[in-house]
Amino acid sequence: MQHTILLIEDKTGLRDTLQSLLELHQYQVITAANGEEGIHLATAHLPHLVISDIYMPVLNGYQLLEAFQAHEQLRYIPVIILSARSATEEVNLALAKGAAAYINKPFLFANLNANIQQLLQTSGAAPLNP
């Protein structure tokens, strides 16, 4: 029984490492390199949770949040934003656009995982049968 997480990050190295860390913690992971690819995968797979960067080519994290909010199914999927920018205005903007949590880069995986667990619990997402 696994939860599916969609990981959207344009930096290949970080994306691969994070994917391995998440898989080691028993999550099923699908990945995208930008917001547009992320929206396609989210619509096709309806993951339990999304982890997304903000500054990415093609379609950024803010635009992704807007697209999720405007979509009747995607709007219920919690999105965790990972960003190197910690200015209050940027955090507030992401939260106002519907982000469920905002984590500053660099971060400890334990902190990210605590947020994932809490959001999966509160959103009541049932794990998929294998």
Place this chain on the structure above:
Amino acid sequence: MYVNRRQMKNGHTTAAQDAANLLNNASNIIAITSHEFKTPLTAISAAVELLAARLQSNQQMDAFYEKNLSRITTEIFRLNSMLDEMLTINTIMSGRMSLNKQIIDVVQMLTTLRSNYYADPEDTRTFELLVTGVPQGIYADHNQLNRIFMNLVGNAFKFSREKAPLVKVDFEERQVVIRVIDDGIGIPAADLPQLFQPFFRASNVNEIAGTGLGLSIVKTFVQENDGTITVDSIAGEGSTFTLSFLYHSDSL
């Protein structure tokens, strides 16, 4: 804002405009590169955690690996706080700092800091908090006051090794006086006059990491919030940083 190329070509900028543009460009470069540094730092930190997790799951983790992996993580986060200090000083120097003052309960802020503070995962001490008098509110920017406390408490931990630092809060007649006291390496008397200058580091800090920006940020934030800060220190015996802020008329 970057220098307009056409303006430059036509020689339509004054020397003052050129200087202002140059400063602005330098400030933007610092802001952009500081953020860019965080991307590889995040990748390194995640890779170290993946390595640790893999060693753990393969039952190959031992004390040697654990100590050194945790040391890398500590240094990554230390480097990250240096970047944050650079970003803050850059915001101050470019005049882009914004203030959002509100009534603040100092004791509550320090209590929260006390339970959340962990700069060095290997240091298990927590600071002592001693309050006297009747608590009253002060009018200050929440983020800046928090940064002031985090920096002074962080230094108290960083430069002492045995006794936990002490934070004394005295609610006097018209003002609150907050003292951050440690029994660490102290500051040589000759260094005290320059202590709050940007990039200045006391002569006895040796290999203890830092940018020399922390206390200059603290001083700026204290002034922005109409407070005062002084330091008493004896090399080899410890330091006391004393802050004072007048009460807000509406109080808590």
